[in-house]
Amino acid sequence: MSHLFPNYVRDEIELVSGKGCYVYDQQGNQYLDFVSGIAVNNLGHQHPKxxxxxxxxxxxxxxxxxxxxxxxxxxxxxxxxxxxxxxxxxxxxxxxxxxxxxxxxxxxxxxxxxxxxxxxxxxxxxxxxxxxxxxxxxxxxxxxxxxxxxxxxxxxxxxxxxxxxxxxxxxxxxxxxxxxxxxxxxxxxxxxxxxxxxxxxxxxxxxxxxxxxxxxxxxxxxxxxxxxxxxxxxxxxxxxxxxxxxxxxxxxxxxxxxxxxxxxxxxxxxxxxxxxxxxxxxNQEDFLAAVKSKGDYLINELNSLIDKSEKVLAVRGKGLMIGIELDSADSLKQVLNNLKTNNILALKAGATVLRLLPPLIIDQQTLAEGAKKIKESILILK
Ligand SMILES: Cc1ncc(COP(=O)(O)O)c(C=O)c1O
CATH class of the missing domain: 3.40.640.10 (Type I PLP-dependent aspartate aminotransferase-like (Major domain))
Structure with missing residues (x-):
């Protein structure tokens, strides 16, 4: 029996460590972190400074x-x-x-x-x-x-x-x-x-x-x-x-x-x-400019989904705070599961929106890898 109030809907994985944009569960599985502790770990995990x-x-x-x-x-x-x-x-x-x-x-x-x-x-x-x-x-x-x-x-x-x-x-x-x-x-x-x-x-x-x-x-x-x-x-x-x-x-x-x-x-x-x-x-010009351009890149990549999948109703956001509105709560649940199977963690916003909040320090290559997995996880929706 748990000694905790059941007020949170918790995933069964337990994240026991993190480095940069990645987090690791108790079995040593690596996940690309597009949650950032719900917009908390903006500098990722174990940032040396x-x-x-x-x-x-x-x-x-x-x-x-x-x-x-x-x-x-x-x-x-x-x-x-x-x-x-x-x-x-x-x-x-x-x-x-x-x-x-x-x-x-x-x-x-x-x-x-x-x-x-x-x-x-x-x-x-x-x-x-x-x-x-x-x-x-x-x-x-x-x-x-x-x-x-x-x-x-x-x-x-x-x-x-x-x-x-x-x-x-x-x-x-x-x-x-x-x-x-x-x-x-x-x-x-x-x-x-x-x-x-x-x-x-x-x-x-x-x-x-x-x-x-x-x-x-x-x-x-x-x-x-x-x-x-x-x-x-x-x-x-x-x-x-x-x-x-x-x-x-x-x-x-x-x-x-x-x-x-x-x-x-x-x-x-x-x-x-x-x-x-x-x-x-x-709060440095270059850092913030990079967040904007990474956000533009990600929105741009994801926007292509609107024509490719009828499950995707809209893509919106600002910087690295991005939402993909799906056609139903069930589609959202499936996408979150597909993402997890693809070793990427994301979260929901409202009943039907997939919310993406990667650490702001994410580099271009990792972001592209994330964008690819997100697209795949949506395009296989039945
Ligand atoms: C816009 C906004 N305001 C307030 C809060 C509440 O913050 P906390 O959970 O730290 O009390 C949140 C948390 O998600 C939030 O997103």
Whole structure:
């Protein structure tokens, strides 16, 4: 009998080690990793600089608490701001980063309502779950937190109708991840920003899955030329050491005054030391340009499937966050199995979308090998 709650649907393989873009199970089978721990291991496995940063810090001090000054946090916060006027609060996960953002928005504006979008995903804690526009995930946990409303994604009219003096914030993902790899339309996002600003509502961008280079920019919102009030980050920030962060415009700094919000582990020394290294590696022009071109290559390769297989309805994404929409949940299940037989791991998004999230460090040859296996695994669908 398992001593674990059965809340996850787990594959029977156990991954016991990893190197670069490959992971290995307990039998020594090698898999090409197109999951990256769900957009966490952006620098792959056992990246020497990341391992070194962790080891160096482990030999000094692991945790010191937020009772004391922490220059490691200052350093990471400066790198996250990347020259913009953001200040940062560190926590331990994506849901916690969104909790902080929701609390911040209500306190900063004195307003109650938070608007999010259908099929969005913002986490499983009560505030984050209440922001998540997927009723099936809320089932059994009601009542959720009051004051949340969900609108259709990529449509401006419903938002314009709802924006009034009660709206504290609008929260959204630039590419909806769990919801099925659905990128925001540029015009819509610019317009959301414009109407939020005109209404005095804060714009919260959830970069938990899209951030830290995944889409070819440090943050996905950068390519939309918007200037969010709040940005939430987690997952890849420390390449697998748990960490989350909420960035807020400097004008919001006083809202989180002493004692207003906090967490024991947030900004832990081990996580900060790794996060600094991750940001140094990823936030470089060449690195990000390479993510974009590898993403373009992969999308291009996969687009050819649309004409070749009637099971493939669409291919979409940004950078190395790519989804293939299939005709049914059954096709998706078969493709995931075919991929595993072909020694490649991928995951789903929504009910029918195959989600591909390779480590950003993947080289061209390995990417081509992955693209070939993915195409084969789809083309043999009956
Ligand atoms: C966009 C987005 N927001 C929030 C979360 C929640 O993050 P965590 O699982 O670290 O709480 C996720 C996790 O998948 C996510 O993809």
């Amino acid at each position: 990341v391992v070194n940063a962790l080891n160096q810090q482990a030999a000094k001090i692991w945790h010191s608490s937020n009772l004391y000054t922490n220059s490691l946090q200052e350093n990471v916060a400066k790198k996250l701001a990347a020259g913009k006027d953001y200040v940062t609060f560190f926590c331990n996960s994506g849901a916690e980063a969104n909790e902080a953002a929701i609390k911040m928005a209500r306190k900063a504006t004195g307003r109650e309502k938070i608007i999010s979008f259908e099929q969005s995903f913002h986490g499983r804690t009560y505030g984050a779950l209440s922001a998540t526009g997927q009723p099936q995930l809320q089932q059994g946990f009601l009542p959720i937190v009051e004051g949340f409303e969900y609108l259709p994604y990529n449509q401006i009219e419903p938002l314009k109708e709802k924006l009034d003096a009660s709206v504290a914030a609008v929260i959204l993902e630039v590419v909806q991840g769990e919801g099925g790899i659905i990128p925001a339309e540029k015009e819509w996002l610019k317009s959301v920003e414009h109407h939020c600003r005109a209404n005095g509502s804060l714009l919260i961008i959830d970069e938990i899955q899209t951030g830290i280079g995944r889409t070819g920019d440090l943050f996905a919102f950068e390519s939309y030329a918007i200037d969010p009030d709040i940005v939430t980050v987690a997952k890849a920030l420390a390449n697998g050491i748990p960490v989350g962060a909420m960035l807020g415009k400097k004008k919001l700094a006083e809202v989180f005054g002493p004692g207003s919000h906090g967490t024991t582990f947030g900004g832990n020394n081990l996580a900060m030391s790794v996060a600094a290294t991750v940001l140094e590696e990823i």
